[in-house]
Structures are given as structure tokens and as C-alpha cells.
Amino acid sequence: IFPFRRGKTSEAATQPRPNPAVISPQDPTLLIGSSLVATCTVSPDFPLKAEDLYWTLNGRRLPAASYSALGPSTLSVALARLNGSRQQSGDNLVCHSRDGGILAGSCLYVGLPPEKPVNITCWSKNMKDLTCKWAPGTEGETFLHTNYTLKYKRRWYGQDNTCQEYHTAGTYSCHIPKDLALFTPYEIWVEASNRLGVAVSDVVMLDILDVVTTDPPSDVHVSRVGDLEDQLSVRWSSPPALKDFLFQAKYQIQYRVEDSTEWKVVDDVGNQTSCRLAGLRPGTVYFVQVRCNPFSIYGSKKAGIWSDWSNPTAASTPRSGECRRGRFPAPCLAPGFLAKEPIRSSAFPAGSQNLLVFLTAGMGGLR
Numbered sequence: 001i002f003p004f005r006r007g008k009t010s011e012a013a014t015q016p017r018p019n020p021a022v023i024s025p026q027d028p029t030l031l032i033g034s035s036l037v038a039t040c041t042v043s044p045d046f047p048l049k050a051e052d053l054y055w056t057l058n059g060r061r062l063p064a065a066s067y068s069a070l071g072p073s074t075l076s077v078a079l080a081r082l083n084g085s086r087q088q089s090g091d092n093l094v095c096h097s098r099d100g101g102i103l104a105g106s107c108l109y110v111g112l113p114p115e116k117p118v119n120i121t122c123w124s125k126n127m128k129d130l131t132c133k134w135a136p137g138t139e140g141e142t143f144l145h146t147n148y149t150l151k152y153k154r155r156w157y158g159q160d161n162t163c164q165e166y167h168t169a170g171t172y173s174c175h176i177p178k179d180l181a182l183f184t185p186y187e188i189w190v191e192a193s194n195r196l197g198v199a200v201s202d203v204v205m206l207d208i209l210d211v212v213t214t215d216p217p218s219d220v221h222v223s224r225v226g227d228l229e230d231q232l233s234v235r236w237s238s239p240p241a242l243k244d245f246l247f248q249a250k251y252q253i254q255y256r257v258e259d260s261t262e263w264k265v266v267d268d269v270g271n272q273t274s275c276r277l278a279g280l281r282p283g284t285v286y287f288v289q290v291r292c293n294p295f296s297i298y299g300s301k302k303a304g305i306w307s308d309w310s311n312p313t314a315a316s317t318p319r320s321g322e323c324r325r326g327r328f329p330a331p332c333l334a335p336g337f338l339a340k341e342p343i344r345s346s347a348f349p350a351g352s353q354n355l356l357v358f359l360t361a362g363m364g365g366l367r
Contacts, residue, residue, distance in 0.1 A: 018043050021053075021095055021103035029109040029195040032143070035080045040095035040104060042073040050075040052098045057108075058091050082110045084143030111143030113197035117172070117190040120204045123213045123305045126241065130180055130208065132163070133173035134190050134201065146194040150174040155185040155205070182208055209296045212247065213305040214239040217273075217290045222315035229282035229318045235274040236290045239307070247294040253277070254309065258285035283319035287312040 021042045030036060040055070042048045050069040055062040055077040068076045075095070085091045090107030097103055115137025122132040132150055150163040163174035180186075186208070190201040219237040234253060242249050253266040253275060269275045280286065289309040 018045050020046050023104045023106040027107045032084050034082050037076055037078050039074055039076045054096050056094045085110045088145040109195050114146050114192035114194050114199045116199045117192050117201040123211050124208050130176040131169050133169050144194040149191045152186050152188045155187055210302040212294050214241045214292055214294055214307050216307045216310040217292050220290050220310045220313045222288045222313045227318055230280045231278045232315055233276050234288055250293050252291050255286050255288045280317050282317050285316045287314050
């Protein structure tokens with residue numbers, strides 16, 4: 001109800017009063033680009049004529065050229081090619097009396113129907129819960145309040161369930177805390193709805209064991225390898241969740257020099273909890289991080305979900321030493337005594353340019 005401003009008040013002000021005017025249509029929902037003709041009709045109880053009225057939209061007075069008097073006490077306004085609502089609660093179209101008094105109001109909901117949600121991804125931290133997130137479609141903005149509902153069910157049991165804990169991992173996310181079964185495929189989808197329609201995502205099929213992730217590896221330590229000026233040793237502890245007999249793990253390492261923002265990634269260190277980085281610059285501070293990917297020992301062929309990276313740990317390589325004739329301290333390998341082809345350890349995956357094990361030979365015969 002929009003109150004009409006009177007010049008005087010009376011003792012009967014507490015009694016119900018008729019609305020000063022009525023706007024039609026009331027609170028319409030329209031597609032972007034639509035046109036609208038709205039009318040404001042003053043109640044017979046109020047001595048106002050059509051020429052005593054004017055319109056505003058979101059507080060801005062609309063031009064008189066868009067008005068038409070449809071009767072002694074009815075004034076219309078024509079709105080063409082409407083843009084999306086400035087706020088999801090609707091744009092305020094208001095009919096005023098000549099002195100600025102508010103006679104009636106209507107909310108215009110101008111926008112787009114929702115698009116099909118996309119990119120649904122899910123993960124489980126403890127095999128008992130599930131968190132899923134999604135994107136709201138290619139355009140995303142509908143200019144209208146849009147509800148998103150995540151639904152799921154066991155593939156062969158048919159009963160739909162609705163997720164209740166929203167916004168736990170961002171705007172478009174939901175968390176299912178319990179009552180999930182292992183070794184059972186789930187169907188998961190998202191429904192988007194607003195005043196202009198409903199859109200449903202594609203159905204995602206998953207098994208909880210295929211989407212388990214963990215906290216990052218803990219107790220990451222980086223240290224020198226004796227006096228070797230181009231190497232650092234990295235050790236870490238497995239996340240506690242991996243102690244569960246259902247899972248093994250593989251790890252990734254990334255590292256960068258102190259004055260750079262570019263990380264170099266060692267793609268797959270296998271399931272060991274230590275590794276040696278080689279081919280580094282002498283006398284340089286390096287920052288190192290480790291992350292973990294659990295995978296089921298029951299033979300799932302689906303890619304696991306990487307944990308977040310551990311907090312950066314720093315260490316420096318030794319400064320360059322000098323080789324004395326006839327003796328070769330560890331940091332100094334004589335030219336020509338590196339094998340032409342590097343030998344790659346199982347700890348150092350193919351394709352890595354930084355984890356190299358070199359062969360040396362015949363040092364004892366050198367003078």
C-alpha cells in the first residue's frame with residue numbers, strides 16, 4: 001500500500017482507508033525488450049484528475065510525452081524496449097499526485113528465463129559427505145531472483161532427494177553432509193527457476209569413491225642434499241584420510257624461485273612421500289608445495305581430485321663451490337663426466353625437465 005499524502009490528518013487516521021489509486025497491471029513479469037502500457041486510476045474518494053498525475057520509474061520522472069489520459073481520473077504510461085531490472089526485487093513504477101504524493105506503485109520484473117546450469121563438479125572429503133558446485137549457464141545474469149536446487153538419487157532406487165545446505169563452497173554450491181552410500185552410482189542434477197521459467201541441467205553420474213579428496217599433505221620439509229648445489233630434498237606426510245585402507249595416493253610438487261611468480265610442476269611423483277629436485281640454480285631460495293590425489297585401490301579408472309596445495313615451504317641451494325684439481329667435491333662434477341643421456345628414476349616422471357639423475361664414471365682415473 002502506497003499512502004496518499006494529505007494536507008491534514010484526522011482522528012480517524014487509524015481507520016482503514018481506501019487506496020488512493022490502483023495501477024494495472026500490478027507487478028508484471030516481462031522479458032527484456034518487451035513494451036508495457038500501465039494505467040493509474042484514482043479512487044472516486046479522491047478529488048484528483050488525470051492531469052494531476054505523473055509517473056516515475058526507480059525515482060526518475062518519466063516524460064509527459066509517454067502519458068495518455070484514458071479517462072477523467074486515469075492516466076497511462078507507455079514503456080518501450082525495457083531493460084533488465086536494476087535489482088532482483090523489481091523496478092519501482094510509481095504513480096504520483098501533482099504535489100509529489102505517492103498514490104500507487106507496482107514492481108516491474110524484467111529479465112530472462114534461467115539457462116541450464118552447467119559444469120557440475122562434486123567432491124567428498126570423508127566418503128560420508130558430498131559437496132557440489134555448478135555454473136549458472138553461459139550468460140548467467142537473468143536480472144531476476146533465480147533459485148537453484150540440487151537434487152540427487154541412487155541410480156537404481158528412484159527416490160529424489162534435495163540438498164539443503166547451500167552456498168557452502170561459493171554462490172552456486174551445496175553440501176550433502178550424510179546418508180550417502182558407497183559402491184553405488186548417484187545421479188545428480190541442478191534445477192534453476194525464476195518468474196520466467198525453469199531449466200534443468202544434464203544429469204551427472206558419479207560414485208563417491210571416484211570423487212574423494214583430502215586435506216593437503218602435512219609436515220612438508222625441504223632441505224639441502226649435502227653440498228650438492230643444484231638439488232633439494234622434499235619430504236612430507238600423507239593426509240590422515242589416506243590411512244583408510246580403501247585408498248592409495250599419488251602426489252604432485254610445484255616449486256618456484258623466490259623472485260618469480262611462475263611455478264614449475266612435477267606432474268606425478270608416484271605414491272612415495274619424498275622426492276629430490278635436481279637441476280636447480282646454486283645459491284637460490286626455492287618455495288615448494290605438495291598436493292595429493294587419492295585413488296581407490298579397487299581399480300577405479302576415473303581421475304581423482306587433487307587436494308589444495310600445501311602451504312609454501314622455503315629452502316636455499318648451496319652457493320657454487322670450486323673444484324680443486326684431482327679432487328671433485330659433490331657440487332662439482334667435471335665437464336664431460338655427465339652421461340650424454342640422463343637416466344630417469346621412477347621417482348622422476350618422463351617429461352620432467354627438472355628431476356634428473358646423471359651417471360658419472362671414471363673419476364678415480366682423472367688427474
